[in-house]
Amino acid sequence: SFWIFFFIGCWALIGPQEASGPLGGELTVQCWYGRGYENYIKYWCRGTTWTSCLIVVTTGSEAIVKHDRVSIKDIHTFCTFIVTMKNLTEKDSGTYWCGIDKLGLDLMFSVKVNVLPAVPASPPPAPMRETTVHAASTESSFRWTAPEVAESNSTVHSSDPPAG
Structure with a gap:
């Protein structure tokens, strides 16, 4: 704990060099500032250089400020402000x-923001179908439930149905 505060105390303003989030998702960036800047206006802006930076969102208090898909929250006690970008697009x-x-x-x-390709959702479980199997050597029959298997390049192993 001591080292973290000592390190932060050496800088007027620091943050991550990069932040990433998935397409359609969100990302959060936390920036830390030195004591004495608690009541100054904090902002999040966009531009390749600081001279061409266009302000996206700003705050002058500890209240959360939202503008479109971006919010900013200043937490004076911890000398930090947090920016959240939601519904990320490639732009x-x-x-x-x-x-x-x-x-x-x-x-x-400066913080380089990267929007990553969306992570594909897991495929839904295969629907179950009920199959009736008649044993040739006996008069009895039994029911066996097996999942539908979609065509794929993978190998499917199955065991013989139980004798009944």
Whole structure:
């Protein structure tokens, strides 16, 4: 704990160099600032350089501020602000900046945002079908339930149905 606060105390503003989230999903970026900046305006902006940065969302208090799919929350006690981007699109990839508005040059830290391909959902379980099998050597019959198997390149192993 001591080392974390010591490290943070050496920087006016730090954050992750990169943040990633899945297409259609969300990502969260946490930026840390030094003591004394609690009451300054914090912002999240987009642009390849800090001079071309367009502000996406800003906050001047600890209240959550939302703009479109982006929200920002400043937590003074921990000297951090958290940005959340939801419903990510491919166009959201790019360079963003954590920023603190102050007299003279703002404090800024760049974050490369990557939107990753959506993770395919797991296929639903195969539907069960009921099959009646008649044993040739006896008069009795039994029911055996087997899953439908979709055509694939994999090998399917099955055991013989139980004798009845």
